[in-house]
Amino acid sequence: MKILKCIPLWLLICLLFACSSDSDNSANNPSLIIKFKFDPNQQRLGNLGQPVTVAPGNAAQSPLIARMSANYIEFAPTTTTFLGQGEVIYEGAETNLGGNMAIDFQQSLFAGNNDTFLSIPLNEVNTGSYQWVRVSLAYQEGAIDLLVNGTEISGTLGSFVGYNNYITSFNLNGSSITVNDDKLQGFWAFEALGFTTQGQAPEGATTVPNPLFATSPVPQGSCVVTGEFENGFTITGNETEDVEVVLSFSINNSFEWTEVNIDGKYEPEAGEQVVDMGLRGLIPIVSN
Structure with missing residues (x-):
């Protein structure tokens, strides 16, 4: 109370007015908020966007995804809008330190299930109607189950699904893994009981x-997943509240092995090899 008595009345009025102005400015400058969701019950799709089952001779499980990173997000108005010609709302950092242009993993953004990946002022997005969203995924990390010497255990899988990834090092469940090189799509690392291993899925x-x-095809190895807005998505430029888009990714049996x-059951000691770690579909959901 003594401190408050020392503050001049005019200063208190200014502070209150500033808070009110900040609130007004926030209301007049809504944001576009992009969130991630990982759904093990969402339809399992193949490369052409059609429902598929696990390939004969393989088995699969739905991982428990802890976090994911994307390197590119674009809204596309039509089915014939080529990659890059829509409204690009996010591009992640890239580098050629490893020799070729690659996603700079150390500067990547991450989000967990139902977490915010990106928030930008809505007035930075061009007005228009969009039917599709494209997301270039870069990295996903989560828990998978495996069988070792007859015992079922859980481990942590980090899979790099971006077109090319420059990695200095990364932490996997407390274990530090040093790379200092480029790694193409399909590079993965696994940790269980304090032990780590690395591998590369087939090209x-x-x-x-x-x-x-x-x-509207996408380049081979780009990991640009495409999903359709059920009722389209329109930005008028007259929005007064935040607009939220949830990118719901299918992880339905997305970890697959021979x-x-x-x-x-995944048994690496028996020679079972990882063949696929890709997401199995994308459904964008708009709420405001």
Whole structure:
């Protein structure tokens, strides 16, 4: 109370007015908020955006995704809008320190399930109507189950699904993994019980659903997943409140491997190899 008595009345009025002005400015400058969601029950799609089952001779499970990173987000108005010709709202950092142009993993943004990945002023997005969203995924990390010496355990998988990734080092469940190089799409690292291992999925094996494959293809290895707004998405420029877009990704049996022992359990000691870590579909959901 003594401190308040020492503050002049005119200063208190100014402070109150400033707070009121800040509130008014916030209301007049709404944001576009992009959130991630990971859904194990969402439809499982193939590269052409059609429902698919697990390939014969393989098995799969739905990982428990802890966080994910994207390197590019674009709204597209039509089925014939080519990649890059829509409204690009986000591009992540890239570098050629590893020799070729690559996603700079150390500067990546991440978000967990139902978390905000990106928030930008809505007035920075061009007005218009959009039917599709494209998201170039870069990295996903989560828990998977495996069978080791007859015992089921859980481990942490970090999978790099971006077209090319420059990685200095990264932490996987408390274990530091040093790379200092470029790694192409399909590079992964796994940690369980304090032990780590690394591997590389076959080239072209990562599933990238694109329902617009016939009219608007994306480059091989780009991991640009495409999803359709159910009722379209329109930005008028007259919005007075935040607009939220939830990008719901299907993780329905998205971690897939070749089976040696036909038991539906991932057993790396038996020689079972990871063949796919790609997301299995994207549904953008608008709320405001």
